[in-house]
Amino acid sequence: MRKVLLLTIGMFALGFDAYVVAGLLPDIGAMFKISASQTGQAVSVFTLCYALAAPVFATLLAGKPVRRILVLALAVFSVGNGASALASSYSLLLMARAVAGIGAGLYSPLAAAAAASLVSKQKRGRALGITLGGMSMGTVIGVPLGLIIAEHLGWHGTLWLITALGLIAMIGIVLWFPNFPASAPPSLRQRVAMMTNGRVSATVGITFMTSIASLGLYTYIATILHNLQDINIITPYLWAWGIGGVVGSFSIGTLIDRTGRPDLLMAGILAIMAFAMFSLPLGLKFPMLAFLPFVIWGAMGWASQAPQQHELLRLQPNHGAVAVALNSSANYLGSAIGSALGGTVMLAGLAPSQLPYAAGCLVLVTLLGQLVIVSCKGEQEKEKLNND
Known part of the structure; x- marks a missing residue:
């Protein structure tokens, strides 16, 4: 598990970068004199390129030494953040x-696949939870810290800190991470089969829809809080969301290992997430309850990744890195579309205060899809038992 923890350093930097920008959008918009819907595209372009890069590079670089690819990924990540600053x-x-x-x-999908490869099958869920936990720790610690730094040094200072963290993670992997080859790249026929496999497509589709709702809504937290209750200091709310994320990330792995039913856990996660989104506007009216929906939403959002990855690794045991990359791509493509969609509907006239309700409805639709997956899996298991 110590080698798995090493991977979380890089995931921490990624989580810091991916989620702090939403809190920096008002400052970025003020500097460049652009609207909230326009600044939201700074999140969209990051997540869109993340989504496109994940499956492409997982295929092109499969079979290469894992350590070398991880170092290359962190180098590109650090250069991008330095250029952003x-x-x-x-x-x-x-x-x-x-x-x-x-x-x-x-970096992200390869780190998840590498973490799963470093432990026994029985500990795979825990390893995935710890790896994703590094990313959620980037939100609970990094995001508030980044916003505090931005208050004193500007948003540029926050991006320089992320650059430094990426370089530190890169050095750590060079010095201490084992050098072993990634899985052999699948053939073109196998790649097409993976994309057309009904179970794989359904699992990835659930990830995609969940991300549109959850991460798309997260992009506009600052705008929503200001519109609902004229709240301008958003750090405590991002902190609450991040704390929930840490709890969800580190606890879901154990639940997966104990229950062995990631599909059922995913259905429960979606139901609770929808409740949190619907209750967010109401909760803000009561100081004692204001942070609770953010904690629950963060916990469920972060917990949703490990069950999906675990299911894909089970469905595609010989090409785990590519399957996880596909899921990671769907997650961040959903984030990009959610961010763009949120900006579009606000330009069309939807009030920011209505975004939590719209996201909650989308999560309910996704829950119905997940329940269909659970039902189909149950029918397949019954048929297999009857045939045996």
């Missing part, structure tokens, strides 16, 4: 965020 125009910032997204898209 130096950006003198919004266009340059978007290009730099794209580079950082490519580095993150290369």
Whole structure:
């Protein structure tokens, strides 16, 4: 597990970068004199490039030494963040965020697959939970810290800190991570079969829909809080969301290992997430309850990844890295679409205060899809028992 913990350092930097930008959007918008819906695209371009990079590079670099690829990914990630800090125009910032997204898209799925390879099958869920926990720790510790730094040094200072963390993670992997080859790249026929496999497509589709709702909504937290209750200090709410994320990330792995039913756990996660989103506007009216929906939402959002990865690794045991990359791609493609969609509907006239309800409805639709998957899996298991 010590080698797995080493991977979490890089995941911490990725989580810090992916989620602190939402809190920096008001400052970025003020500097470049652009609207909230426009600044939201700084999140979209990062997550879109992340989504596109994950499956492409997982295939191209499969079979290469894992350590070398992880180091390359963190180098690209760090360069992208350094360029973001130096950006003198919004266009340059978007290009730099794209580079950082490519580095993150290369690192994250490979780190998850490597973590699963380093432990026994019985501990796989825990290893995935710990790895994703590093990313959630980046939100609970990094995001508030980044916003505090931004108050004193500007948003550029926060991005320089992320750059330094990426370089530290890169050095740690060079010095202490074992050098073993990734799984052999699948053939073109196997790749197509993976994409057309009904169970794989359904699992990835649930991840995609969940991300549109959860991460898309997260992008506009600052705008939503200001619109609902005229709240301008958003750090405590991001902190609450991140704390929930840590709890969800580190506890879900144990639940997967104990129950052996990641599909049922995913259904429960979606039901609780929908409840949290619907209760968010109401909770903000009561100081004692204001942070609870954020904690629950964060916990369920972060907990949703490990069951999906675990299921894909079971469905595609010989090509785990590619399957996890596909899921990671769906997650961040959903985030990019959610961010863009949120900006679009606000431009069309939807009040930011209505975004939590819209996201909650989308989660309920996703829950119905997950229940269909659970039902089909149950029928297949019954048929297998009858045939045996």
